[in-house]
Amino acid sequence: MYGKKVKLRFLFLTFVLLSVILSAFLILQSLKENVVYFQSPSEIKSLVELEKKKLRIGGMVKEQSILINTTEVNFIITDFKNEINVIYSGAVPNLFAEGKGVVVEGFLKDKNYFLATKILAKHDENYMPPEVKEAIGDK
Amino acid sequence: MLASQIGYYSLILGLLFSLVLCAVSIKDFNNIYTKINQNIFILSLLQMVFVIVSFLSLVLSFIKSDFSNETVFNNSHTTKPLFYKISGTWGNHEGSLLLWLLVLTLFIFLFLIKSKDQPKKYRILTLLFQQLIIIGFFLFVLITSNPFNYLFPIPKEGLGLNPILQDPALAIHPPILYLGYVGSSIIFSASLAAVTQNYISKEWGKHIKKWVIVSWIFLSIGIMLGSIWAYYELGWGGFWFWDPVENVSLMPWLTLTALLHCVSVLEKRAALTSWVVILSITTFTLSMCGTFLVRSGLLNSVHTFANDPARGIFILIFLFVLIFLSLGIFFLFNNENNKNVKNFFWLSRETSILINNWFMMYFLSVVLIGTVYPIFLDVISAEKISVGPPFYQKLIVPFLAPFLLFMALGPKLKWIKSKLDNKISLIILFIISVILTFILLRNLTSDLLLYTILISSAFFLLFITLKELFIKKFNNISQTTAHLGFSLLILSILFNGILSSEIITNIKVGEKYKHSKGEIFFEKIEEKKQSNFNSIIGYFKITDKNGKIFQLRPELRVYNQPMIITSEADIKTTLLDDKFLVMNLVKGNEYFNIRYQVKPFMLWIWISVLIFSLGGLMSLLKKEHEK
Secondary structure, three states: OOOHHHHHHHHHHHHHHHHHHHHHHHHHHHHHHHEEEEEOHHHHHOOOOOOOOOEEEEEEEOOOOOEEOOOOEEEEEEOOOOEEEEEEOOOOOOOOOOOOEEEEEEEEOOOOEEEEEEEOOOOOOOOOOHHHHHHOOOO | OHHHHHHHHHHHHHHHHHHHHHHHHHHHHOOOOOOOOHHHHHHHHHHHHHHHHHHHHHHHHHHOOOOOEHHHHHHOOOOOOHHHHHHHHHOOHHHHHHHHHHHHHHHHHHHHHHOOOOOHHHHHHHHHHHHHHHHHHHHHHHHHOOOOOEOOOOOOOOOOOOHHHOOHHHHHHHHHHHHHHHHHHHHHHHHHHHHHOOOOOHHHHHHHHHHHHHHHHHHHHHHHHHHHHHHHHOOOOOOOOOOHHHHHHHHHHHHHHHHHHHHHHHHHHOOOHHHHHHHHHHHHHHHHHHHHHHHOOOOOOOOOOOOOHHHHHHHHHHHHHHHHHHHHHHHHHOOOOHHHOOOOOOOOHHHHHHHHHHHHHHHHHHHHHHHHHHHHHHHHHOOOEEEOHHHHHHHHHHHHHHHHHHHHHHHHOOOOOOOOOOHHHHHHHHHHHHHHHHHHHOOOOOOHHHHHHHHHHHHHHHHHHHHHHHHOOOOOHHHHHHHHHHHHHHHHHHHHHHHOEEEEEEEOOOOEEEEOOEEEEEEEEEEEEOOOEEEEEEEEEEEOOOOOEEEEOOEEEEEOOOOEEEEEOEEEEOOOEEEEEEEEEOOOOOOEEEEEEEEEOHHHHHHHHHHHHHHHHHHHHHHHHHO
16 A cells, blocks of 8 residues: 555554653653752641651751750741641751751651751752742741 | 953953954955955954953952952952962852853864864854854953952951862863863854754764864863862862752753764764754753852852842843744754754664763753742742752663663664674673672672662773774774763762761761761860961871771861851772761850761772763864874
């Protein structure tokens, strides 16, 4: 019916199309599973259901809230409206200090306790992640 | 002060030369001579000289700590060592753009000298397109980011350079990376010029391939330097974090690698013409997008020097103009010469290169979506998300196995139509790789199946390239070297991932920490004063699992200007593994937070990048030699 060339072209196009669809599907699927949402302590408080997925929480480290022992670092993140306790074991970046902005990644234990797996390192003393800026408003 | 004036006026002169160059080349384009007007060379040389003068005067202002210059004031300090005063020139937004401009003018001048055997109209058009980019950058520098702004009253002291940028690897990382980025601008201009002249041919492929290889080498090494720096300076204990800023440099590298391969198809068979042009356009667009994302403050990182929306908007507009212009030209002028379209036989070198390109495009889309999606979502729904390393690992790692296998077999095929020779020896090599991998991995990992498949394909590629190198010496040695380097890279990354171990703990001076594989003893701390920082050195005695004792001395630096604490990891590097120790101080506490890591084959990751860049270099030298 069609020439050999047309058939080959058709085969080629189908192949391209299929691989595009397949990779799009894979990427989107994996994206759904692997995104990490960012929330402020106030947003956590207003959660109806406890989030089971990995989260990021940002805000200020409350003054005089850092407690350290051999295995853990405990502190409180505040957005000046609500606070949340963070339990963390792992490496602490240098710019982590009381009264400074911080972003932690981990899982909610309940609405008051957060088990952090990572404190995100930042590069610059004056720099504050836009998320944190937004979370703590104009303060 | 004088230096700033000279620098500023040289920039304006450079811009004027751009306009003159355009006028002269348009005039020259239509005349009957077959040679380019000599004035064009002189004008291009002068333009480059003026940009160099401007750049040098900025360097001079930095060396002399001339704080009447705003850029110097913002980014330098009198107590900074001379080396970092100089590297501070491009360690900031304004200076780094001036460096971009410098490389742009340098490359077009080199292009004019190096392309004497090419048709005149094609060369002039390339020059015109390149001047368009150059004018855009001149305007960008002069309007939104003038490096020579004057400050009055003159401050006594500068604000200093971010200390984590005061590092030898990072001092040379930007210039090298820029050579790669900007090299792609020549490929972009040249391919547009070639499209309008209908000159996408074997000769053009041969000529442009050199530029592709040069950019590719610089981009590879530039990315590697950034990665080395992140490894020892940021103290996160890794070399690649899928950070958006790393991703934007990886994306042009992927398209450039794809281009590198399919330009050979063009060179040998005059096929895939449109694809080569599309890749050239994409590579440069991605480089520009990288600059836009990084500079506009949309991505947060150490590269974001200042969040000035005007700059972002300028680059965005410029970017759109370039994209529309190039696509317009492409669709208007590109007529696929149907006589040239040869059907590929399914088993041939061409097909294998197409497969390479397919994989590259897939990797590119993964990285692109992972990088852009969070920004996109933030803009449309104000939801803040981030896409972590698992996303990339899950989507890229499994596909590496078939990719490596094709990479091993592809070069064995001949052009046009081929059959696979020596099937038996290939199968034997493959079986050896699988068995070797299985023996090595048996007790090491829980994910045995995936890693066995991955590592045996990497070994397979390694063995095949080694065999090529040592047995058939006459073969394409540069390509084999590059593939050998890549297989080593994948092997070292995988083994590094499987075998790495990490201990994180909080420890006081004088304490001992015992763990399953040894012991860490924190002996003492010592304080030292340097010109622009005070350092606290920790003395650690580490006993490893074989009972061997060694010392590591990580350092905390408290910089005076700006007041920042940085950690300097102490790393003991051997061919087999890196022992990495970094300590952090939690303010107002007697505990130090330490992170001790054993990272096998770390050195080999850098070596293998150098090996595949060497492959590129060899191919370049061979081309020169043949002439």
